[in-house]
Amino acid sequence: MLTIFRGAEIYTMNNGNTVLSNADLWIKDGKIIKAGTNTDIPSDARIENVAGMVITPGLIDIHTHVGIWGEIDEHVNDACEYSEPFTPLMDAIDGINTNHFSFQLARKGGVTTIQTGTGSANPIGGVWSILKTGGSSLEDMLIVKRSGLKGALGENPKNVFGQSYNKTPLTRMGVAQIIRDGFQQAVNLSAGERTTHMAERTELSPFIEVLEGKMPLHLHCHRADDIATAIRIAKEFNIQLSLEHCTEGHLMLDAIKESGASVTLGPFMLPSTKYETRNSTPAAPKLFHDAGIPFAIMTDHPFIPIHYLILCAAEAVKFGLNEMDALRSITSEAARRVGIQDRVGSIEAGKDADFVIWSRHPFDSRSNILATYINGNEAYVKKG
Structure with a gap:
């Protein structure tokens, strides 16, 4: 009708x-x-x-852990496979609970599309997915089943594995090397070997997908040197990069613009619980806009509850971002950042x-x- x-x-x-x-x-x-x-x-x-x-x-949040982070009890947290630092075969769809209350919060907050998946404990954590926040089943909600390979730089993987488990990686150098190793092994494969690895779904198969341009590499990075490392790795392997958080990105705008990396900013309204986030500022979206760098704004749910996505964009407006640009960062531009603009965002x-x-x-x-x-x-x- x-x-x-x-x-x-x-x-x-x-x-x-x-x-x-x-x-x-x-x-x-x-x-x-x-x-x-x-x-x-x-x-x-x-x-x-x-x-x-x-x-x-409908609003779009392209960096969340909706439906996969335990939130109430860490014992039911399925967002990070803490057993090893290198877990590329973890797929978001195998951990998402579509009945989790975070989906209700999303709909209450006007968020109709999300990207969700593994957290940032691992240098290489697994594959993200993009889905609607409502539907009859996970299959019905899915827009993009494999939307990117998630990795992390900086304090998260260092602290989880180096400090807590006393195992590699203990340093930023170790984190970067784990990420590089996966890509280098995939690069060294012949065409026939690549076909075999994809058919057998080995740990190198997600790296092959990234190398072949089938999905991007999403790298969690706060500090400017971590952002620089992410850009360096992407350039070495000629891959599509998405800078996640990009907290100190406003300190190196020219390098980010030259890299051509996709950018997702936030969350802003958090206490500086990490040394590496002390330069976080809601003025960043205005600075990125003025530099001519497209971006989306995110909540990183549950760290900012997803129904406050509109407030994250409004906070950027308070710090100088034009209202239409702010709204675009959580609708049409967010859709464009992850390649779903033909279906949603406007x-x-x-x-x-x-x-x-x-x-x-x-x-x-x-x-x-x-x-x-x-x-x-x-x-x-x-x-x-």
Whole structure:
């Protein structure tokens, strides 16, 4: 059935960042048919009156551990395989619990798409996935099953394995060498050997996928020297790199821009519990924007609860980022960072009907999320 949401202010987040006033959003069979003003309404359409309300695309958080981090009890934390520092065969889909309350929080916060998976204890931790935050099953929710190989630099792997287990890696040099070893072994394979490793799903198979451009390498990095190491490794092996957190990236903007790496910034609103995050600042998005470096903003759920993604973007606005650029960083630009912009991230004909209805502008502190829709279905509605 055709459903028309009538009379809203619609932030399309399309290439022109078009904002439509007193506009209609047409939805049918889980897809957006069109968004516009002065539309002729078919007699058989179901009408939803949203006059005076605001509609945005569903929010997108491309760095989370939703559904895989225990949160309440570390004994049920499936985000990190602590047995070894090198665990490339860990797949997010084997650890995600779609009934976990973090999915409910996401929908409550207007977040309709996430990237989730292993944490950052391991130099090489496993493979991430991208999925919707609502659906009948994990398979139904999946957008990209294998969206990147996750690794980590800096204090996390050093402290977990070097300090706690007294085993390699004890140093930043050791962390980098473990990451390099995986790629070097894969590079040394012949074409036939690569085919065999992929067929047998060996520990080198994810590295082969990265080397062949089938997915990027996501590297957790806070300190400037760790960011430089990530860029160096990516250049050595000619691979697609995503800098995760990139906390001191504002200290080396030229090098990041030249590298062409994808950037996901945050979270900002945390105490400096690590020495390497002492230079964290919500001014970073404005600095990246002014340098001409595209980025997404993330929560790193559960470290900032995912329903506060909009507040993370609003915090960047307080520190000088334009409101439209901030909103784009958690919608269309986030989708573009992970290559799913053909399906989600903006309100355009043919895209998935993922959208949020707000009582006011999303960055107004008084604004409430009235409803969240995923594939045209109501996934959350505010009670009362």
